Structures are given as structure tokens and as C-alpha cells.
Amino acid sequence: MTASSASAAAPAPAPFQISFEFFPPKTDEMEATLWKSIQRLAPLTPHFVSVTYGAGGSTRERTHHTVHRILQETSLVPAAHLTCVAATREEIDAVADDYWNAGVRHVVALRGDIPGGDAPYFPTPGGYAYAAELVEGLRKRRDFEVSVAAYPEVHPEAKSPQEDLDNLKRKLDAGATRAITQFFFDNWAYLRFVDRARKAGITAPIVPGIMPxxxxxxxxxxxxxxxxxxxxxxxxxxxxxxxxxxxxKLVAASLVAEQVTQLAQAGVKEFHFYTLNRADLTYAICHLLGLRARTVQADRGTEAAS
Known part of the structure; x- marks a missing residue:
């Protein structure tokens, strides 16, 4: 095969980089829905897929199970969430080691919220107090890629937008490689936030979180x-x-398509979709972005253009 014919046969590069978030299922029925969604979205070849992580023991076990199953049964790259809540450093380090030994190389490091969501946050004695400390601990322990959260409209507990931005910078300075935003519906809020971050010296990618x-x-x-x-x-x-x-569903697809199209026109090249374990809307939006499915072969990591 000549170089020119090989080049012609190669699939065109994707116009955007995408990632998906899932949450660990609580029931067999929910697990079936999740895996149908994963199978539907996998051919879009996301950069990674993240799995959320709760503070309770059973929730953590479901997260671990989901991450391990993604590793074992798909060609997707899982990013496991880790939080500071209700665990000591030793316990969190053990979870991180378990992920590393299983083959996970990407962690989403979050402060997390107290179970129930109503109580104010207090650091766990002997634990990582905040996300910046967790990022630093993970990076010292293993060579993880680390993503962190950002808030275009300010974290609800932050005293000011500047304090919130300073906290994001601390997380990135501690070794995080990207920020993924909370979902938003006001594109100007996101674009203004990115502009403020760049002026503050933040150069890492700030990926918009999209909620269909x-x-x-x-x-x-x-x-x-x-x-x-x-x-x-x-x-x-x-x-x-x-x-x-x-x-x-039709209205939602139209509105999200308009949102991501406007962001793309503003120069955004990466999107993170909060799927809520449902595939249809996210798949449709990705199609409208120009992304096309690839046929994923039975053996992990092998693909062919469809």
C-alpha cells in the first residue's frame, strides 16, 4: 500500500474531543440501562468516560464494580471519581492504589459533599481536607492524569468569584491536568469564566460540562x-x-444542539456530557457536532471506521 493510499484509507480526525459521565447503578435494571448506554456511546470513541463516586460504602463498591467492568469488557478509558468525604488519607490512598493496579490511569479528584447534601462540609479527621490536597496526594503517589471540577457561575459555598477561581488555580497548580465544569445553560457565563481564568494565569483546558x-x-x-x-x-x-x-426529548435535543453549536463557534473543541446513564440525547448531540460512530471490534482497543 502506498503512503497516499494509506492516508486516504485512514479515518478523518474527529472535529471535537468528547467525554461522558456515568453514575454507578443501584439495581439490576439500572445496570442494564447503563450498559445499553455504554454500548450505544462507545462507538463515538470518547477520550474517556468518568464514573461518579459517593461517600457511602455501598456506593463506592458500585463505582469500583462499574470502573472494573468498563476496563474488562470495553475499549473505553475509565476515569474514576475520588472524593475527600468520609475517608482517611490511608483509605483514599488504598482506593487509588486499587484503581492503579487494575489499570486505571485517570482520576477525577473532587472535594465531595456530605451524604444527604444538607449538612455543611467538614474535612474528615486524618483525611484530605480539600480537592487540592487530594490532587497533590494522588500525583505524589502515582502518575495519574487528574481532572478537577470548575464552576462557571461560582461554587455555591465560595465567598466570592475570586475565591472560587483561586481554588481552581490551587487544584491545577497541585498537578491536575484539566478542569471539567459544572453543567450550565448560559454560554456567556462559561465564556466569561474561561476569560477570567486565562487572565489569572490558568492555561489548562477548561472543558464545558453539558447536561442534555x-x-x-x-x-x-x-x-x-x-x-x-x-x-x-x-x-x-x-x-x-x-x-x-x-x-x-425533541425540545431538549434542539436546545442542547444550539448550546454546543454556539460553543463550537466560539472555539470550544472539547465537551464533557453528563449522560445520566441515558444515551439517546447525548448520541444525537454528538452526531450534530459531526462525530460519527466507529465499529468497535470484539478484542479491546481495535477499531475500524464504520
Missing amino acids: VTNFTQTAKFAKVAGASVPSAFAKHFEGLEDDPETR
Whole structure:
């Protein structure tokens, strides 16, 4: 085969880099839904897929199980979440070692919230107090790639936007390689945040977190807790659709497509999708971005253009 024919046969590079977030399932039915979603989204060849991590023991075990299964049964690259909540440094280090020994090389390091979400956060005695310390500990222990969280509209507990930005810089200075934002619906909030971060000397990628809306009422509740604003024009599109899931899905696809298209026009090349373990909307949005599926072969890590 000549060099020119080999070049012609090679698939075109993807126009965007994407990643997906999943959460560990609580029931057999939810696990079946998750794995259908993973199988549906895997051919889009995401850069990585992250798996969330709770503070409770059973939740942690489900996370570990999901991460290990992704490693063993797919060609995807898992990024395991780790938090500072309800664990000592030794316990967190042991989890990190377990992931490393299993083949995980990417961790999403988060402070985390107290189970239940209502109590104020207090560092666990003998634990990593905040995400910056966790990042530093992980990087000293193993050569992990580490992602951290960022908040375009300010973390709900931050005293000021500047304090929040300073905290992000501490996490990146401690060794994190990228920031992934909380979901947002106001693109200007994200773009202004990135501009402020660059002026503050932050050069790491700040990947926008995108939430395809499957249930507007539920998403609005998530947004209130996370400190993400819901523009009135955005909310208006879902009025009267509480009992019409099919139309709601079409409206959501249109709105998210518009959001990511605007971000792409502004120069954004990476997107992180909060899938809520559902594939259809995320798959549709990725298709509209110009991403196309590849056929993933049975043996891990082998692909062919479809």
C-alpha cells in the first residue's frame, strides 16, 4: 500500500474531543440501562468516560464494580471519581492504589459533599481536607492524569468569584491536568469564566460540562443545588411538557444542539456530557457536532471506521 493510499484509507480526525459521565447503578435494571448506554456511546470513541463516586460504602463498591467492568469488557478509558468525604488519607490512598493496579490511569479528584447534601462540609479527621490536597496526594503517589471540577457561575459555598477561581488555580497548580465544569445553560457565563481564568494565569483546558435535559423539573432542582442559573427563555421551552416526554426529548435535543453549536463557534473543541446513564440525547448531540460512530471490534482497543 502506498503512503497516499494509506492516508486516504485512514479515518478523518474527529472535529471535537468528547467525554461522558456515568453514575454507578443501584439495581439490576439500572445496570442494564447503563450498559445499553455504554454500548450505544462507545462507538463515538470518547477520550474517556468518568464514573461518579459517593461517600457511602455501598456506593463506592458500585463505582469500583462499574470502573472494573468498563476496563474488562470495553475499549473505553475509565476515569474514576475520588472524593475527600468520609475517608482517611490511608483509605483514599488504598482506593487509588486499587484503581492503579487494575489499570486505571485517570482520576477525577473532587472535594465531595456530605451524604444527604444538607449538612455543611467538614474535612474528615486524618483525611484530605480539600480537592487540592487530594490532587497533590494522588500525583505524589502515582502518575495519574487528574481532572478537577470548575464552576462557571461560582461554587455555591465560595465567598466570592475570586475565591472560587483561586481554588481552581490551587487544584491545577497541585498537578491536575484539566478542569471539567459544572453543567450550565448560559454560554456567556462559561465564556466569561474561561476569560477570567486565562487572565489569572490558568492555561489548562477548561472543558464545558453539558447536561442534555431529559427531565426539566429534575434538572432545575439539580441546577439550584449546583448554583447553575436557568435562563427564563430556556425554561419557557419546557412549559406544558411535563407529561409529554417525547416532545420534551425533541425540545431538549434542539436546545442542547444550539448550546454546543454556539460553543463550537466560539472555539470550544472539547465537551464533557453528563449522560445520566441515558444515551439517546447525548448520541444525537454528538452526531450534530459531526462525530460519527466507529465499529468497535470484539478484542479491546481495535477499531475500524464504520
